[in-house]
Amino acid sequence: DGGITQSPKYLFRKEGQNVTLSCEQNLNHDAMYWYRQDPGQGLRLIYYSQIVNDFQKGDIAEGYSVSREKKESFPLTVTSAQKNPTAFYLCASSIAGAHEQFFGPGTRLTVL
Amino acid sequence: GQQLNQSPQSMFIQEGEDVSMNCTSSSIFNTWLWYKQEPGEGPVLLIALYKAGELTSNGRLTAQFGITRKDSFLNISASIPSDVGIYFCAGPNSGNTPLVFGKGTRLSVIA
Numbered sequence: 001d002g003g004i005t006q007s008p009k010y011l012f013r014k015e016g017q018n019v020t021l022s023c024e025q026n027l028n029h030d031a032m033y034w035y036r037q038d039p040g041q042g043l044r045l046i047y048y049s050q051i052v053n054d055f056q057k058g059d060i061a062e063g064y065s066v067s068r069e070k071k072e073s074f075p076l077t078v079t080s081a082q083k084n085p086t087a088f089y090l091c092a093s094s095i096a097g098a099h100e101q102f103f104g105p106g107t108r109l110t111v112l
Numbered sequence: 113g114q115q116l117n118q119s120p121q122s123m124f125i126q127e128g129e130d131v132s133m134n135c136t137s138s139s140i141f142n143t144w145l146w147y148k149q150e151p152g153e154g155p156v157l158l159i160a161l162y163k164a165g166e167l168t169s170n171g172r173l174t175a176q177f178g179i180t181r182k183d184s185f186l187n188i189s190a191s192i193p194s195d196v197g198i199y200f201c202a203g204p205n206s207g208n209t210p211l212v213f214g215k216g217t218r219l220s221v222i223a
Binding site for chain 2 (some may be wrong): 003006033040041042043048058069076090092100101102103104105106108
């Protein structure tokens with residue numbers, strides 16, 4: 001079954017701790033994306049990667065970091081520098097050059 | 113940055129009613145995408161539009177690419193309870209740039 005997986009579904013962390021969210025896809029897509037969603041808001045782009053070992057900042061990259069060492073994986077680290085990290089995080093992927101993005105089920109991060 | 117404005121922000125309808133929502137931009141888009149997000153889940157792609165004036169259906173859903181290329185419309189006919197969710201429009205600014213998303217229309221269906 002092809003798709004995008006994000007784990008865990010729910011994540012709790014103490015303030016000041018870094019936390020890494022997992023995103024894996026077996027769709028053979030070249031491009032991957034991370035979005036943040038807050039209640040009543042649309043999706044805001046954090047980082048994206050169009051090819052392995054390369055990535056670009058989105059609109060709200062401050063306080064976040066990513067890596068793209070493998071085509072299938074695009075982990076997102078929420079650092080302690082992120083002022084308001086509690087949110088729903090969505091990962092997506094797409095074929096290179098295509099606009100249609102396909103989303104994972106999301107990870108809800110709560111920082112206590 | 114580029115913004116997409118969706119209206120209405122929310123709507124409550126009776127089961128069986130038809131629904132219309134729209135998405136507008138101040139600049140031209142070459143592609144319009146419509147997604148549905150159910151509570152606690154990731155968005156699912158419903159319809160993609162690629163040409164001005166294009167009308168595309170997916171079951172009870174019909175979407176149109178506006179002639180001016182600055183708007184798009186989504187209609188749902190004979191709504192059912194499982195239509196509940198948030199409907200987002202999205203499109204690329206230009207070329208290979210990532211998508212920009214509207215803030216969504218939240219649909220509630222009263223049985």
